[in-house]
Amino acid sequence: MVRAMLTAEELQILSTSLGVAGRAVVFSLPVAILFAWALSRPRFPGQGVLNTIAHLPLVLPPVLVGYMLLLAFGVNGPLGGWLKATFGIQLALTAGGAALATAVMAFPLMVRAIRLSFEATDGGLFEAAAVLRASPWDRFWSLALPLAWPGVLAGAVVAFAAGLGEFGAVITFASNIEGETQTLPLAINAALNTPGRDEVAFRLAVISLIAAVVGLLAAEGLQRWARRRLEG
Amino acid sequence: MSLDLRGAVVRRGAFRLSAELSIPSDGITVVFGPSGAGKSMLLSAIAGLHRLAAGNLTFDGRVLENVDARVRVPAHERAIGLVFQDARLFPHLSVRGNLHYAESRRPAARNAPITVEISRLLEFEDLLDRPVKNLSGGERSRVALARAIVSAPEMLLLDEPFAALDGRRRRDFARFLKEYGRDQGVPIVVVTHLIDEAAELANHIVAMRAGRVVCSGQPAEIMTRPEFAALLDPRDRGAWVQGASGHAPGDGVWVRADSVLLASAEPRGISARNIWPGRVAGIMREPDGAILISLDTAKGYILSRITPEALADLKLEEGGEAWAIVKAHAL
Numbered sequence: 228m229v230r231a232m233l234t235a236e237e238l239q240i241l242s243t244s245l246g247v248a249g250r251a252v253v254f255s256l257p258v259a260i261l262f263a264w265a266l267s268r269p270r271f272p273g274q275g276v277l278n279t280i281a282h283l284p285l286v287l288p289p290v291l292v293g294y295m296l297l298l299a300f301g302v303n304g305p306l307g308g309w310l311k312a313t314f315g316i317q318l319a320l321t322a323g324g325a326a327l328a329t330a331v332m333a334f335p336l337m338v339r340a341i342r343l344s345f346e347a348t349d350g351g352l353f354e355a356a357a358v359l360r361a362s363p364w365d366r367f368w369s370l371a372l373p374l375a376w377p378g379v380l381a382g383a384v385v386a387f388a389a390g391l392g393e394f395g396a397v398i399t400f401a402s403n404i405e406g407e408t409q410t411l412p413l414a415i416n417a418a419l420n421t422p423g424r425d426e427v428a429f430r431l432a433v434i435s436l437i438a439a440v441v442g443l444l445a446a447e448g449l450q451r452w453a454r455r456r457l458e459g
Numbered sequence: 460m461s462l463d464l465r466g467a468v469v470r471r472g473a474f475r476l477s478a479e480l481s482i483p484s485d486g487i488t489v490v491f492g493p494s495g496a497g498k499s500m501l502l503s504a505i506a507g508l509h510r511l512a513a514g515n516l517t518f519d520g521r522v523l524e525n526v527d528a529r530v531r532v533p534a535h536e537r538a539i540g541l542v543f544q545d546a547r548l549f550p551h552l553s554v555r556g557n558l559h560y561a562e563s564r565r566p567a568a569r570n571a572p573i574t575v576e577i578s579r580l581l582e583f584e585d586l587l588d589r590p591v592k593n594l595s596g597g598e599r600s601r602v603a604l605a606r607a608i609v610s611a612p613e614m615l616l617l618d619e620p621f622a623a624l625d626g627r628r629r630r631d632f633a634r635f636l637k638e639y640g641r642d643q644g645v646p647i648v649v650v651t652h653l654i655d656e657a658a659e660l661a662n663h664i665v666a667m668r669a670g671r672v673v674c675s676g677q678p679a680e681i682m683t684r685p686e687f688a689a690l691l692d693p694r695d696r697g698a699w700v701q702g703a704s705g706h707a708p709g710d711g712v713w714v715r716a717d718s719v720l721l722a723s724a725e726p727r728g729i730s731a732r733n734i735w736p737g738r739v740a741g742i743m744r745e746p747d748g749a750i751l752i753s754l755d756t757a758k759g760y761i762l763s764r765i766t767p768e769a770l771a772d773l774k775l776e777e778g779g780e781a782w783a784i785v786k787a788h789a790l
Contacts, residue, residue, distance in 0.1 A: 358539065361535055374550070
């Protein structure tokens with residue numbers, strides 16, 4: 228049905244967007260979980276720094292994030308050069324780079340949702356696990372993560388939905404390459420800047436809106452479903 | 460062989476618990492005291508969930524915590540089980556899942572009941588595949604105890620374990636605990652604020668108030684002391700008696716002063732099963748006007764609370780003969 232309603236160009240753009248947002252979530256989720264866990268623990272030295280790092284993309288201009296990524300991961304950047312030399316991987320101007328930029332921008336959203344979930348878990352359960360010989364690492368895998376997974380799921384879906392709309396960081400770091408890094412917002416921007424493509428821009432905007440709403444509803448639904456399973 | 464706290468101090472906010480005590484490594488030790496005495500905190504400190512601010516803790520010669528030497532064995536390496544008052548079952552697992560959680564983490568060498576055995580012993584085999592959210596309070600208590608036992612602890616701590624249980628379950632639970640401790644050679648520490656539970660379970664008793672150990676030792680010795688009586692609600696005043704009718708010879712029971720009748724002559728043709736002759740050791744007038752008589756019997760000192768009119772009728776005097784009478788079912 229979706230196929231029948233969309234043009235080949237729109238399908239291409241949508242699939243690029245889904246691929247970029249999907250990869251962004253998959254790769255940043257484990258890091259987000261670790262950050263959220265660390266931030267939900269009782270205070271420890273360095274926690275404030277960690278918190279600042281996690282939330283920085285929320286307050287920085289996206290263009291600046293893209294620029295910083297370019298400095299670090301550009302072909303001549305320290306990390307980019309190393310990746311290219313060691314693994315032959317290039318991030319700047321590629322779909323992988325678009326995913327990285329999207330991941331960085333969506334990271335704070337993910338960390339917040341997951342952290343809330345960790346914080347909502349009854350700390351008494353961890354004490355109960357400790358006296359059953361579960362080590363801290365064991366308690367993380369066997370209790371913290373399974374109990375927080377509705378939040379993890381919600382964080383991932385919200386980050387995915389937000390990732391579909393990431394613009395500034397992606398265009399700065401990965402540029403606007405059709406079929407490679409041209410996601411929905413980039414395509415809308417390109418269409419708006421091209422005379423006679425207003426209708427294309429409008430259709431893409433509607434697709435974007437629908438994707439975002441579906442994403443948010445899915446996050447809400449999944450979280451409710453998971454909570455019901457856990458609490459009854 | 461015991462668990463020893465020396466100069467131990469635990470702090471939480473403004474509350475300060477200081478403990479100097481030994482818990483023998485066999486039988487049941489009851490930690491008794493009014494709420495706010497710091498009993499649960501003491502268990503948490505022993506289990507390793509609360510850090511000592513000073514002093515040291517050793518278990519069978521092994522140092523679990525020594526503040527000066529900066530030694531601290533974490534809770535998960537202490538092999539000390541703790542059953543919390545609120546059960547703390549893992550909500551994402553079934554009953555069986557909760558028990559397996561403990562079973563899969565115990566050292567292979569430790570010999571202790573496994574999930575299936577314990578669920579049969581504690582009569583909840585039919586609950587094994589239920590989610591824990593569907594359990595009643597009493598069921599949760601039993602599963603929490605089973606989970607702790609399945610983890611094969613070297614010492615088992617229980618915080619108010621009977622709170623959610625009804626009469627019959629309570630008695631079964633108490634019997635089970637005694638047998639488990641004896642058969643597995645696991646020392647047990649039970650926290651309670653109820654004098655009946657304390658008297659019934661204790662081989663050893665630790666009395667606490669306001670973050671301090673008031674006294675500790677054998678129930679026969681400790682429970683007759685004035686400083687122990689001072690911990691009790693006046694209505695709970697009484698005596699610890701071993702081998703009352705309806706109870707096993709070695710079992711203790713708390714005989715409340717309010718449930719003891721006095722007779723000035725040997726009673727005959729009476730249904731009561733506990734009739735103990737003795738001499739009046741003391742006659743005290745209580746603030747509310749009631750008279751508390753202390754009777755020296757073969758069972759120890761028995762207390763009876765009577766009215767001034769009864770005292771006058773019976774013509775009781777210190778050193779005089781009297782019989783204490785208690786219904787078996789009143790205990």
